[in-house]
Amino acid sequence: MYISSLKDIPSINDVLEKLELDLTLNRDYLKLILKEEIEFLRSRISKKKVYKSRESIFDHLILSVKQRSQFSLRQVINGTGIVLHTGLGRAPFRSSFLKKTAQRIDGYSNLEFDIINGCRGDRQTHIRNYINAICESEDSMIVNNNAGAVLLCLNQLADGGEVICSRGQLVEIGGSFRIPDIIEKSGAVLKEVGTTNRTHLSDYEKAINSKTKLILQVHTSNYLISGYTKSVELSKLINLGEKHNIPVMSDWGSGTFTNMEKKTGIKETTIKSILKNGPDLVTFSGDKLIGGPQSGLIVGKKKWVSLLKENTLYRTLRCNKIVISLLEETLRTYKSKSFKKNNLSLMLLSKNREDLKRDGEKILSKINRDQIEKYNIYLTETLVEAGSGSSPQQKLESMALSFQSDEIGVNEIAKNFRMSFIPVIGYISENIFYIDLKALLPRQNIKLAKIINNL
Numbered sequence: 001m002y003i004s005s006l007k008d009i010p011s012i013n014d015v016l017e018k019l020e021l022d023l024t025l026n027r028d029y030l031k032l033i034l035k036e037e038i039e040f041l042r043s044r045i046s047k048k049k050v051y052k053s054r055e056s057i058f059d060h061l062i063l064s065v066k067q068r069s070q071f072s073l074r075q076v077i078n079g080t081g082i083v084l085h086t087g088l089g090r091a092p093f094r095s096s097f098l099k100k101t102a103q104r105i106d107g108y109s110n111l112e113f114d115i116i117n118g119c120r121g122d123r124q125t126h127i128r129n130y131i132n133a134i135c136e137s138e139d140s141m142i143v144n145n146n147a148g149a150v151l152l153c154l155n156q157l158a159d160g161g162e163v164i165c166s167r168g169q170l171v172e173i174g175g176s177f178r179i180p181d182i183i184e185k186s187g188a189v190l191k192e193v194g195t196t197n198r199t200h201l202s203d204y205e206k207a208i209n210s211k212t213k214l215i216l217q218v219h220t221s222n223y224l225i226s227g228y229t230k231s232v233e234l235s236k237l238i239n240l241g242e243k244h245n246i247p248v249m250s251d252w253g254s255g256t257f258t259n260m261e262k263k264t265g266i267k268e269t270t271i272k273s274i275l276k277n278g279p280d281l282v283t284f285s286g287d288k289l290i291g292g293p294q295s296g297l298i299v300g301k302k303k304w305v306s307l308l309k310e311n312t313l314y315r316t317l318r319c320n321k322i323v324i325s326l327l328e329e330t331l332r333t334y335k336s337k338s339f340k341k342n343n344l345s346l347m348l349l350s351k352n353r354e355d356l357k358r359d360g361e362k363i364l365s366k367i368n369r370d371q372i373e374k375y376n377i378y379l380t381e382t383l384v385e386a387g388s389g390s391s392p393q394q395k396l397e398s399m400a401l402s403f404q405s406d407e408i409g410v411n412e413i414a415k416n417f418r419m420s421f422i423p424v425i426g427y428i429s430e431n432i433f434y435i436d437l438k439a440l441l442p443r444q445n446i447k448l449a450k451i452i453n454n455l
């Protein structure tokens with residue numbers, strides 16, 4: 001038997017030469033991954049891992065570098081059932097949507113240029129009127145994400161002073177976004193009032209002093225306190241603010257533009273109706289229930305929005321042209337005839353169990369009989385969430401394909417799906433692998449069947 005030795009490891013240059021015959025990639029990048037792979041081989045061979053021959057070591061290196069030199073960010077099939085999945089890029093886009101955007105801003109664009117007057121313009125003009133029309137807001141602006149929007153608004157309204165917020169609303173959104181921390185970073189001091197489950201108007205009133213600069217309401221969309229609870233309505237906070245001449249801001253992370261309860265089962269107040277109460281500023285995400293690109297939207301009183309634009313922090317948070325273009329495209333479709341077709345997030349969220357059952361049967365009919373038997377594939381009823389902390393208490397009805405095999409472990413099934421030509425991301429529950437159909441895009445049905453047949 002052939003025993004592989006460290007001497008069998010080819011030189012970097014030999015492998016590079018072969019690789020460069022059919023890869024047109026940056027040489028330094030190739031070298032970097034190649035070095036890592038060689039290091040890995042070295043440790044395997046030192047640990048007495050055996051390769052068939054010198055040639056097989058060479059081939060192995062070529063293959064692993066080729067695998068690793070694929071594009072890193074690429075398309076996956078979302079089989080989690082969670083339409084607004086932060087790990088999978090939140091709100092999805094149609095490729096036609098992306099292509100139209102690419103054509104519009106191909107090369108140079110009038111990002112900050114006023115074409116009519118021939119002078120410097122403002123990137124916010126591309127978006128402002130759409131938002132103002134949809135939300136009936138006095139003024140609006142956008143930044144990179146809602147966390148940035150909250151930071152900017154807090155800094156503008158409350159830097160050096162106190163922010164009053166209920167203990168029931170000091171939420172963590174995930175990752176490093178926590179309301180107490182962001183208040184601190186904004187330069188303000190948090191003044192907590194009430195208790196975890198109950199906060200009264202009088203709690204807010206008692207906390208007001210000469211240092212108070214802002215009353216903050218946070219939409220606790222990603223968790224639910226139930227039982228013996230009380231919170232103060234936004235309109236009452238606004239009345240209190242007016243009485244003491246203190247601005248009131250609301251962070252409404254998963255805000256929507258349309259009432260979507262009938263179509264999707266998601267109960268969420270529209271930004272327009274929140275603004276009817278007269279808050280000074282409201283912030284929300286562009287890539288949650290709005291269905292647009294990653295962005296933070298700010299609506300409210302003109303005097304505050306104008307000041308936000310002068311704030312130094314704004315420069316660090318301003319959106320790029322790709323985001324602005326995608327958001328313009330998203331906003332234009334709102335309430336238009338093609339709305340449902342064009343807003344992929346809402347289209348997916350609107351699919352009911354009957355629709356998904358039909359999709360599932362279509363996929364099943366395209367799967368080979370032996371694969372169905374091998375993996376015990378069934379169409380089963382499931383419940384999913386919208387995702388990104390949007391209304392987690394409201395479970396949405398869905399359907400999934402379930403996979404279970406006597407020969408192949410469930411983790412291996414999941415891995416094989418991830419390794420297919422388009423990675424499929426599903427989930428495991430009680431030793432069964434599921435691909436939920438709620439977040440499957442139109443025209444991915446056939447692709448999915450193909451992937452299953454090739455498994």
Ligand SMILES: *Cc1c(COP(=O)(O)O)cnc(C)c1O
Pocket residue numbers: 145146147148150173177218219220221222251252253254284285286295296388389
């Ligand atoms: C999601 C959310 C945020 C953070 O928004 P990003 O767009 O992820 O930056 C902040 N506040 C609330 C209430 C949220 O739901």
